[in-house]
Amino acid sequence: MGLFGRGRARRQSEHDVAIAHYEAMAAQAGNAAEAEGASGRWDDALMLSEVSLKAVAALAQLEPGDPRHLHGEAASLYFHASALGRNGRVADAVDAADRAAALYRRLRPQNPARYDVLIADAEERGERWRAELAGTAASEPEDDIVDLLRSAADRLLGGQPVSPEVASGLSALGITLTGAGSGRAGLARTNFTLADHMSAKAPDEALTIRQLRLRAHQLFAEGSEAQEAEMRIGFGDYGTDWARTLLVLARQDQESGDTSSLQEHCGWLAGVLGQLRPYTLVDGPTAALVQEADAFLQEAGSW
Structure with missing residues (x-):
């Protein structure tokens, strides 16, 4: 035995x-x-x-x-x-x-x-x-990266879960999806990063890209107003993404002639820049971003 x-x-x-x-x-x-x-x-x-x-x-x-x-x-x-x-x-x-x-x-x-x-x-x-x-496809199969980004964007904006396979594919592109229990800042970054990738890979998806940026701004704003730890402790990191998001949105508003949205986004941008200024003393990329955004605000109006 x-x-x-x-x-x-x-x-x-x-x-x-x-x-x-x-x-x-x-x-x-x-x-x-x-x-x-x-x-x-x-x-x-x-x-x-x-x-x-x-x-x-x-x-x-x-x-x-x-x-x-x-x-x-x-x-x-x-x-x-x-x-x-x-x-x-x-x-x-x-x-x-x-x-x-x-x-x-x-x-x-x-x-x-x-x-x-x-x-x-x-x-x-x-x-x-x-x-x-x-032989009935309208064109050559689209690049799978574009499919991946569009699928993730549709589900993210619709409040639906992203499949594990899509999440894994996004991870290969450097996009880490935030879990359901994560703070708003993390969720905002997911929208921000996905918008940047879609802008490079699928520029024809302009409406979806803008919706992702608008959602990122909304989440950053909610996280800031709720004084979430990520926004209080890590503002030097998350704040730059927020400022870039607002700068892109404001430029689009200016190009489209949407003065109401332009004023709103410029107002938010001015406030975010105010919180970022201390970081410009120690971080070159942040200083360059703030300088670029200041120049745009001066061009767009008085803030």
């Missing part, structure tokens, strides 16, 4: 080691694939996403029926669809997206709100590549 017990413990240990190995492989390859895709290196992204899928398949064999591995397979397939499509394997991309949606539907009873978002994302990706396969 003693020998049997030791043998059983050893087999269990080997099993646990294998699980940990394949979990790490799936995560590392998946994250690397998203980073390669975000940089436009889709051939490398495809290779890495295939590695991630193989690791998830191994996990499914080691622990059959475990919902974590079903979710991991669905998440890997969701990105794999884009990697396949971007490498010209459009029929395979459709199949991968459909399989991801099917797996998410199996998991939906566990958390309907969460998986409804994931199912919709996977189905949308499948339809995109299905249209490309049928």
Whole structure:
């Protein structure tokens, strides 16, 4: 009995080691694939996403029926669809997206709100590549980075949760989404950063970008008025983002001739600059920002 017990413990240990190995492989390859895709290196992204899928398949064999591995397979397939499509394997991309949606539907009873978002994302990706396969797409598939940004913006502005896959993709771009329990300053920065990325990658989404900036300003203002710790202690950091947001909004107001919004945003900007001035003595970029904003306010009117 003693020998049997030791043998059983050893087999269990080997099993646990294998699980940990394949979990790490799936995560590392998946994250690397998203980073390669975000940089436009889709051939490398495809290779890495295939590695991630193989690791998830191994996990499914080691622990059959475990919902974590079903979710991991669905998440890997969701990105794999884009990697396949971007490498010209459009029929395979459709199949991968459909399989991801099917797996998410199996998991939906566990958390309907969460998986409804994931199912919709996977189905949308499948339809995109299905249209490309049928030759009915209006144009070449849009860059996945733009898709990622637009999806995140739509959900963020609509007060909806961002799917884990979108959050992971944004992380590869340097955007860290703030959790539901975070302060307004952190949420404002998410809107601010997303607006900057969309401005660079999807300038035709001007209305959405402006809405993100307006939301960022609103959250910064609410956080400041509520005297949240982030705004009191870290104003030298968050305040620069707030000032940049207001400067862009005010310039847009000036270009569009919206004098009412221009006056409102300039008033807020003047107040934020007043709080930033002490930091200009020790921080060059902040000093340059304040100088630029002061010049705009002088041009726009007397403040």
